[in-house]
Amino acid sequence: MPTVKLVDENSSHPTVKAVFDDIKATRKVERITNFWRALANNPEQLDSVWRHMKTVMKPGKLDMLTKEIIAIAVSATNGCAYCINSHTAAAQKLGLDAEKLGELLAVVGLFNMTNRLVEGYQVEPDIFPKIG
Amino acid sequence: MPTVKLVDENSSHPTVKAVFDDIKATRKVERITNFWRALANNPEQLDSVWRHMKTVMKPGKLDMLTKEIIAIAVSATNGCAYCINSHTAAAQKLGLDAEKLGELLAVVGLFNMTNRLVEGYQVEPDIFPKIG
Amino acid sequence: MPTVKLVDENSSHPTVKAVFDDIKATRKVERITNFWRALANNPEQLDSVWRHMKTVMKPGKLDMLTKEIIAIAVSATNGCAYCINSHTAAAQKLGLDAEKLGELLAVVGLFNMTNRLVEGYQVEPDIFPKIG
Amino acid sequence: MPTVKLVDENSSHPTVKAVFDDIKATRKVERITNFWRALANNPEQLDSVWRHMKTVMKPGKLDMLTKEIIAIAVSATNGCAYCINSHTAAAQKLGLDAEKLGELLAVVGLFNMTNRLVEGYQVEPDIFPKIG
Amino acid sequence: MPTVKLVDENSSHPTVKAVFDDIKATRKVERITNFWRALANNPEQLDSVWRHMKTVMKPGKLDMLTKEIIAIAVSATNGCAYCINSHTAAAQKLGLDAEKLGELLAVVGLFNMTNRLVEGYQVEPDIFPKIG
Amino acid sequence: MPTVKLVDENSSHPTVKAVFDDIKATRKVERITNFWRALANNPEQLDSVWRHMKTVMKPGKLDMLTKEIIAIAVSATNGCAYCINSHTAAAQKLGLDAEKLGELLAVVGLFNMTNRLVEGYQVEPDIFPKIG
Numbered sequence: 185m186p187t188v189k190l191v192d193e194n195s196s197h198p199t200v201k202a203v204f205d206d207i208k209a210t211r212k213v214e215r216i217t218n219f220w221r222a223l224a225n226n227p228e229q230l231d232s233v234w235r236h237m238k239t240v241m242k243p244g245k246l247d248m249l250t251k252e253i254i255a256i257a258v259s260a261t262n263g264c265a266y267c268i269n270s271h272t273a274a275a276q277k278l279g280l281d282a283e284k285l286g287e288l289l290a291v292v293g294l295f296n297m298t299n300r301l302v303e304g305y306q307v308e309p310d311i312f313p314k315i316g
Numbered sequence: 317m318p319t320v321k322l323v324d325e326n327s328s329h330p331t332v333k334a335v336f337d338d339i340k341a342t343r344k345v346e347r348i349t350n351f352w353r354a355l356a357n358n359p360e361q362l363d364s365v366w367r368h369m370k371t372v373m374k375p376g377k378l379d380m381l382t383k384e385i386i387a388i389a390v391s392a393t394n395g396c397a398y399c400i401n402s403h404t405a406a407a408q409k410l411g412l413d414a415e416k417l418g419e420l421l422a423v424v425g426l427f428n429m430t431n432r433l434v435e436g437y438q439v440e441p442d443i444f445p446k447i448g
Numbered sequence: 449m450p451t452v453k454l455v456d457e458n459s460s461h462p463t464v465k466a467v468f469d470d471i472k473a474t475r476k477v478e479r480i481t482n483f484w485r486a487l488a489n490n491p492e493q494l495d496s497v498w499r500h501m502k503t504v505m506k507p508g509k510l511d512m513l514t515k516e517i518i519a520i521a522v523s524a525t526n527g528c529a530y531c532i533n534s535h536t537a538a539a540q541k542l543g544l545d546a547e548k549l550g551e552l553l554a555v556v557g558l559f560n561m562t563n564r565l566v567e568g569y570q571v572e573p574d575i576f577p578k579i580g
Numbered sequence: 581m582p583t584v585k586l587v588d589e590n591s592s593h594p595t596v597k598a599v600f601d602d603i604k605a606t607r608k609v610e611r612i613t614n615f616w617r618a619l620a621n622n623p624e625q626l627d628s629v630w631r632h633m634k635t636v637m638k639p640g641k642l643d644m645l646t647k648e649i650i651a652i653a654v655s656a657t658n659g660c661a662y663c664i665n666s667h668t669a670a671a672q673k674l675g676l677d678a679e680k681l682g683e684l685l686a687v688v689g690l691f692n693m694t695n696r697l698v699e700g701y702q703v704e705p706d707i708f709p710k711i712g
Numbered sequence: 713m714p715t716v717k718l719v720d721e722n723s724s725h726p727t728v729k730a731v732f733d734d735i736k737a738t739r740k741v742e743r744i745t746n747f748w749r750a751l752a753n754n755p756e757q758l759d760s761v762w763r764h765m766k767t768v769m770k771p772g773k774l775d776m777l778t779k780e781i782i783a784i785a786v787s788a789t790n791g792c793a794y795c796i797n798s799h800t801a802a803a804q805k806l807g808l809d810a811e812k813l814g815e816l817l818a819v820v821g822l823f824n825m826t827n828r829l830v831e832g833y834q835v836e837p838d839i840f841p842k843i844g
Numbered sequence: 845m846p847t848v849k850l851v852d853e854n855s856s857h858p859t860v861k862a863v864f865d866d867i868k869a870t871r872k873v874e875r876i877t878n879f880w881r882a883l884a885n886n887p888e889q890l891d892s893v894w895r896h897m898k899t900v901m902k903p904g905k906l907d908m909l910t911k912e913i914i915a916i917a918v919s920a921t922n923g924c925a926y927c928i929n930s931h932t933a934a935a936q937k938l939g940l941d942a943e944k945l946g947e948l949l950a951v952v953g954l955f956n957m958t959n960r961l962v963e964g965y966q967v968e969p970d971i972f973p974k975i976g
Contacts, residue, residue: 186437186438186439186440186710187436187437187438187532187533187536187549187710187711188437188546188549188710188711189710215442217442218439218440218441218442219430219433219434219437219439222433222437222439223433223437225546225549225550226546226547226550226551226554228635229550229551229554229635229636232631232632232635232636233429233430233433233557233632235628235631235632236426236628236629236631236632237426237430239624239625239628240419240422240423240426240625240628241423241426244415244419245413245415245416245419246385246416246419246420246423250382250385251419251423253378253382253385253386254385254386254389254420254423254424254427255423255427256964257386257389257390257393258389258390258393258423258424258427258428258431259427259431260960260963260964261389261390261393261394261960262393262428262431262527263527263790263791263792263959263960263963264431264434264435264527265441265963265966266434266439266440266441267427267430267431267434268715268963268964268966269441269442269444269715269966270441270442270444271427272444272447272715273444276447280447281377281447282447282716282753282754283376283377283754284377284378285447285715285716285753286753286754286757287372287376287377287378287383287754287757288378288386288964289960289961289964289965290372290754290757290961291372291373291378291383291386291387291390292386292390292960292961292964293761293957293958293960293961293964294368294369294372294373294957295386295387295390295391295399295403296390296394296956296957296959296960297365297953297954297956297957298351298365298369298399298953299390299391299394299396299399299923299956300920300921300923300949300952300953300956301351301354301355301365301949301950301952301953302351302354302396302398302399303396303920303923303925303928304319304916304920304928304948304949304952304953305318305319305320305351305354305355305949306318306319306925306928306929307318307350307351307354307398308318308350308398309350309397309398309401309402310347310349310350310401310402312401312402312404312405314582314583314584314585315404315408315412315413315414315417315583315584318842319842319843319928319929319932319945320842320843320942320945321842357942357945357946358942358943358946358947358950360767361767361768361946361947361950364763364764364767364768365764365953367760367763367764368760368761368763368764371756371757371760372757372760388568392564392567392568393564394923395563395564395567395658395659395660395923396923397567397570400567400568400570400583401570401583404583414584414621414622415622417583417584417621418621418622418625419622419625420568421564421565421568421569422565422622422625424564424565424568425561425562425564425565425568425629426561428560428561428563428564429557429558429560429561430557431527431560432524432525432527432553432556432557432560433553433554433556433557435524435527435529435532436520436524436532436552436553436556436557437553438529438532438533446714446715446716446717447715447716450701450702450703450704450974451700451701451702451796451797451800451813451974451975452701452810452813452814452974452975453974479706481706482703482704482705482706483694483697483698483701483703486697486701486703487697487701489810489813489814490810490811490814490815490818492899493814493815493818493899493900496895496896496899496900497693497694497697497821497896499892499895499896500690500892500893500895500896501690501694503888503889503892504683504686504687504690504889504892505687505690508679508683509677509679509680509683510649510680510683510684510687514646514649515683515687517642517646517649517650518649518650518653518684518687518688518691519687519691521650521653521654521657522653522654522657522687522688522691522692522695523691523695525653525654525657525658526657526692526695526791527791528695528698528699528791529705530698530703530704530705531691531694531695531698533705533706533708534705534706534708535691536708536711537708540711544711545641545711546711547640547641548641548642549711551636551640551641551642551647552642552650554636555636555637555642555647555650555651555654556650556654558632558633558636558637559650559651559654559655559663559667560654560658561629562615562629562633562663563654563655563658563660563663565615565618565619565629566615566660566662566663567660568583569582569583569584569615569618569619570582570583571582571614571615571618571662572582572614572662573614573661573662573665573666574611574613574614574665574666576665576666576668576669578846578847578848578849579668579672579676579677579678579681579847579848652832656828656831656832657828659827659828659831659922659923659924661831661834664831664832664834664847665834665847668847678848678885678886679886681847681848682885682886682889683886683889684832685828685829685832685833686829686886686889688828688829688832689825689826689828689829689832689893690825692824692825692827692828693821693822693824693825694821695791695824696788696789696791696817696820696821696824697817697818697820697821699788699791699793699796700784700788700796700816700817700820700821701817702793702796702797714965714966714967714968715964715965715966716965743970745970746967746968746969746970747958747961747962747965747967750961750962750965750967751961751965761957761958761961764954765954765958768947768950768951768954769951769954772943772947773941773943773944773947774913774944774947774948774951778910778913779947779951781906781910781913781914782913782914782917782948782951782952782955783951783954783955785914785917785918785921786917786918786921786951786952786955786956786959787955787959789917789918789921789922790921790956790959792959792962792963793969794962794967794968794969795955795958795959795962797969797970797972798969798970798972799955800972800975801972804975808975809905809975810975811904811905812905812906813975815900815904815905815906815911816906816914818900819900819901819906819911819914819915819918820914820918822896822897822900822901823914823915823918823919823927823931824918824922825893826879826893826897826927827918827919827922827924827927829879829882829883829893830879830924830926830927831924832847833846833847833848833879833882833883834846834847835846835878835879835882835926836846836878836926837878837925837926837929837930838875838877838878838929838930840929840930840932840933843932843936843940843941843942843945
């Protein structure tokens, strides 16, 4: 049960309406998901989070499927059920099938294991060059 | 300071030697990193972790750069310094430049933020179909 | 489904009864929440956790609403649904309304993002003085 | 060692310069911390993260010290050393002394304990009303 | 709701059948739990994870109950409900009663608290010798 | 660098002195580790954390080595370097050798992997009985 009431999808609050309309247009969807409807309780935050997400989640040097794959990797590592659910659906639209999902989660699982082995043994860094 | 002594790269223990040789051949490297040298204190674990890593970290439906990107996403989310360092170096060899790294970390940061917003508001799942 | 049976609120076990009575008196509530009823399977732990909580969760240099805000920040970062739920309710009694909750979660989300950016880029500390 | 080179504080890149100038003016500081200098490798991300931070980190229904306290609570829960360090310094300027810090960390510690007790016993939610 | 369809317990896929049969024989159980049925969507991963688990989860210098206790400690710290549930059941078969569970979770809770106190105060390591 | 100054081991503050003396007597050690010296900035918290630790960390249904093993499992999962370091040293005094440590960390790594696989696939619980 959400901690706050979800704002109506047809809210007439100007900021909320503007962001909801932009979400629908940008993503070519007809429904506003519960995440945005919860955030809309704080219209300024809704606007700022959406603005940042639009900046980050557009095709760039990494394509959109890769970005959704990263979103799943983060969400599975954090154990956020809603997030895993929604990003898996988003990735599926972009071409993630069961085989790719299996490979993705295998990598997520593997490095969650090795991360803790490294910490547990307190392994010191090898020396590697910087990027860029 | 590692919690255990690192096993010598030229160890004559048959399991350790076999795995170290296979790591060098598979990865085309001449040095064994500290992670494997720490694991080698337990040769059976060294062999089993390496075997699993070889199974997961080979080109499949996802390419190797995407798999290293997932490794960085997991390691940054967990805050494992050694792991971030070594996987960033590995991804760099596969073509990750500063711009791609910036995009990758921007996505990692973004979804660590939204994961916690979702949890904090206790947002309930929207309904999505399964994959596969 | 709890992993253990919840101890009855009217338990006659002397330690359990003493702690439950003290919880009711201290917090001016009539019901014992499920958390304490689960802990009561181990009366010594129940007593020790409650004793520590009483020490920490009393007005001091920080007021009670600030302390409940910290509890929500920790629980949202850890993704503990029960904890988010109960501390949001507790904070609400102390004056946390939807606007303050929105600001609080915005800050929680923001620094979960920047924490991971910092880790991902392996940013080294600037030099700051100690406190105290 | 940062994974990327830190961008010079006197960078002439127009976006970087504009953001760095705005950080100095907004925060009344003369130096740009390493976090922003790392982000500046990706000027669009630098601008978007700073814009979001300005939106969230201004006095509102919660005062600035409370917001920095939340930042410390999140950073300590995530174990982000750089973040703990810099937010402790920021909170100190706003009036956090050693006694308040002690209370803050005591609360952070306490609820990290109870979060895991709740998860370990799989305690089911009590019923509480929503906020707002 | 699982993100993928669970593979039938009587799957005729040769790898899946071989692993499922081995799980039943090794663990002396008649049912395959949902975890393995989800992994079976990717037979090579199913085989590799099971192989690694067999290597790690056998009696050695640590007995099986201690290993299941570690599994609960990890799962409670990560807040993985399915994992807490299944490993508590497994440990119960090996002799974990309510009193031992209470002690185990008390320790898990305590060190989740002190871990964050250590991070929050940025306590520097004392000097200890290595193991081995 | 600790965020606060460490309190002198020979502090004359009555609460601090009483707790430090009790730590030395209980643990049969001559030095106070940095953790307790940091906590001593807040004597009431020092006393309350120590009191809770004495309650939890004494032989009961689980022996002391098992309890230190749990402490390492929690600390490695959280990636707390100081904690891994000090609990590995404590466990070593109680009989944890390199082989047992290897098995322990192998289990920690394994279930950090499976925890995330379970979350990533959103596996639903099998039905198990409660304990107790």
